[in-house]
Amino acid sequence: MPYLRVKIRTRDPQEVLARLSAGGEAPLASHFLDTEGLLILVYPGEGLHERLRRLARLLPQADFEETELAEEADLQEKTFQVGPLTFRLTLSPGPVPPGEISLRANLSFGSGRHATTLLCLKALVRLAQELPLGRVFDLGCGSGILSLAAAHLGAERVLAADIDPRAVREARYNVALNALGERILVIRGSLSAARPASFDLVLANLTIGTILALAPEIPRLLRPGGLAILSGFGPSQKGELLARLPQARVYFSENLEGWQALVLGF
Structure with a gap:
């Protein structure tokens, strides 16, 4: 399934996410690159142009640096290992590979690597x-x-x-x-x-x-x-x-x- 990835420059990712949620455009997943001030949002790929219009209305000051279609595999963060434990962030529910721990990608609760x-x-x-x-x-x-x-x-x-x-x-x-x-x-x-x-x-x-x-x-x-x-x-x-x-x-x-x-x- 294709996904839409949107990159937005912001200093306050939580405020952006709150505004999107209130406007009915909460993303499937989000990641904030602190050092770059870049918020990455992930949406279903269908209805691309209409979704971009709605996002632009909700975030008139946002810099939409990049939008592109990507497959789910491209959007999943790499797995990380702690001893015998393997963790994977995922965008949607699905079978968990044997021996792995899957976590929904969610900006509010971090990546597990703090x-x-x-x-x-x-x-x-x-x-x-x-x-x-x-x-x-x-x-x-x-x-x-x-x-x-x-x-x-x-x-x-x-x-x-x-x-x-x-x-x-x-x-x-x-x-x-x-x-x-x-x-x-x-x-x-x-x-x-x-x-x-x-x-x-x-x-x-x-x-x-x-x-x-x-x-x-x-x-x-x-x-x-x-x-x-x-x-x-x-x-x-x-x-x-x-x-x-x-x-x-x-x-x-x-x-x-x-x-x-x-x-x-x-």
């Missing part, structure tokens, strides 16, 4: 090589990428929670796409949604302010000997975080591009 996400994935892979992951709670799940990874690495059950309804919808979509609905439950909520002492592992890839606020509550969710993977902060903030968790021991840490992930035991 440093903090990669740190959590690396930590998950390392943990899975050393011990069973058991029951997992993914706090602030976003697209569900960490939940999907945990399931692929052998977690028995995963509870994925987010307070953002858009994230809940996206995570549920990705869980269904990968046929993992029997092992991953996605809910709207936060720590209060989880029963105390129910989990062997807590995942929290959040902003430092949110982690600091929630950190004292994390141990109560864990079974004795449970672990937590925390990320979303820099090495200089490690001390402040550990001060909120005096009972924790550092199992190991990972660093990448000025970010850090801590794996803590309780």
